[in-house]
Amino acid sequence: MNKAYKFRLCPTSAQREMFAKTFGCVRFIYNKMLGDKIEHYNETSETLKNTPAQYKIPFEFLKEVDSLALANAQLNLDKAYRNFFRDKAVGFPKFKSKKNNHRSYTTNNQGGTVRIENDCLKLPKIGFVKIKQHREIPGHYTLKSVTVSQTPSGKYFASILFEYEQTIEPVEVNSTVGLDFSMSELYVDSNGNEANYPRYYRRKLDKLKKMSRALSKMKKFSNNWYKQKRKVAVLHEKIANQRKDFLHKQSRQIANAYDLVGVEDLNMKAMSQALNFGKSVADNSWGMFRTLLRYKLEEQGKYFVTIDKWFPSSKLCNKCGAKTDDLTLSIREWVCPDCGTSHDRDVNAAVNIKNEAVRLATA
Numbered sequence: 001m002n003k004a005y006k007f008r009l010c011p012t013s014a015q016r017e018m019f020a021k022t023f024g025c026v027r028f029i030y031n032k033m034l035g036d037k038i039e040h041y042n043e044t045s046e047t048l049k050n051t052p053a054q055y056k057i058p059f060e061f062l063k064e065v066d067s068l069a070l071a072n073a074q075l076n077l078d079k080a081y082r083n084f085f086r087d088k089a090v091g092f093p094k095f096k097s098k099k100n101n102h103r104s105y106t107t108n109n110q111g112g113t114v115r116i117e118n119d120c121l122k123l124p125k126i127g128f129v130k131i132k133q134h135r136e137i138p139g140h141y142t143l144k145s146v147t148v149s150q151t152p153s154g155k156y157f158a159s160i161l162f163e164y165e166q167t168i169e170p171v172e173v174n175s176t177v178g179l180d181f182s183m184s185e186l187y188v189d190s191n192g193n194e195a196n197y198p199r200y201y202r203r204k205l206d207k208l209k210k211m212s213r214a215l216s217k218m219k220k221f222s223n224n225w226y227k228q229k230r231k232v233a234v235l236h237e238k239i240a241n242q243r244k245d246f247l248h249k250q251s252r253q254i255a256n257a258y259d260l261v262g263v264e265d266l267n268m269k270a271m272s273q274a275l276n277f278g279k280s281v282a283d284n285s286w287g288m289f290r291t292l293l294r295y296k297l298e299e300q301g302k303y304f305v306t307i308d309k310w311f312p313s314s315k316l317c318n319k320c321g322a323k324t325d326d327l328t329l330s331i332r333e334w335v336c337p338d339c340g341t342s343h344d345r346d347v348n349a350a351v352n353i354k355n356e357a358v359r360l361a362t363a
Contacts, residue, residue: 002163003164004161005162007133008155021061025062027098029073034093047081052074065125066125068107069106072108105148107146114145143160146160147159171300174259176358177189178262178352178357179350181266182194185197186284187289201239211231243285255293258302261297261302265309305360307353317341320336324336324337331345
């Protein structure tokens with residue numbers, strides 16, 4: 001099994017310069033190889049098999065950076081090609097822009113070239129970089145690779161991938177819960193509890209608008225423009241960190257309390273576009289919440305069950321099973337025409353999701 005730990009890096013000025021060179025060389029080799037592949041195909045109708053090694057003679061600056069970082073750029077390009085030919089909807093590989101503020105590269109551990117010692121991370125061609133190691137790593141974990149990234153706010157992080165062996169025994173299901181997506185509360189569970197999501201993006205929206213408006217009025221690429229741009233990036237990063245912290249805590253609480261969790265497999269992109277709920281959907285990050293909840297359950301041997309998006313969870317009475325089609329989004333409470341049970345729309349949907357998840361898990 002694989003598990004990644006993400007730590008904050010505190011590089012020196014020389015190390016920051018080397019990181020910048022590596023980011024640039026990785027972007028350059030990716031774009032150069034992609035451009036040559038396109039040109040070769042247009043001329044010969046055949047796919048060009050090129051490697052970073054053949055570019056080091058005409059472009060000697062590529063020798064200054066980690067060779068494995070360049071090799072991983074080639075692997076990423078090959079993967080993008082395979083995905084395109086597998087499914088044209090994925091889109092053809094795109095050139096990487098120098099103006100993109102999300103910079104990263106990946107290197108591999110070969111015989112201890114990447115290791116952690118005394119709160120420092122050893123990286124090829126970089127040396128020992130001080131890290132903020134906020135948690136201990138088990139001794140039986142084997143370090144496989146590390147991805148170094150720089151956020152738009154200027155911070156550096158290292159995502160370190162470890163491999164380990166662990167046998168997970170499935171647990172006996174004693175407690176179950178269903179979660180129904182809520183636009184305002186993130187979710188409502190089958191017990192009637194709400195997540196009470198603080199809506200961090202909405203709370204900072206006025207400040208974000210004011211700062212973005214000031215940025216738009218500044219001369220592009222001036223010193224003040226760069227300063228203001230970093231302030232906007234810092235605010236976005238804070239919102240993202242607050243959201244991630246909340247989702248981690250909620251998913252951990254649910255994973256520890258229940259043995260089986262059922263959720264709907266919703267198309268959030270379509271929901272945000274068709275129903276004009278873009279900001280609310282992005283603020284909730286339902287997809288991230290599901291991802292966090294899934295791995296926290298599975299690493300404990302518990303069950304995460306997804307229900308088909310066409311399952312009529314809101315329209316079914318959880319008491320008698322009767323279905324009503326006369327139920328618009330504006331109706332939050334309704335009475336079953338068959339048994340007369342009064343339902344809260346979200347709680348009823350969560351109960352139906354839980355029942356369907358139990359049925360699927362035991363089928």
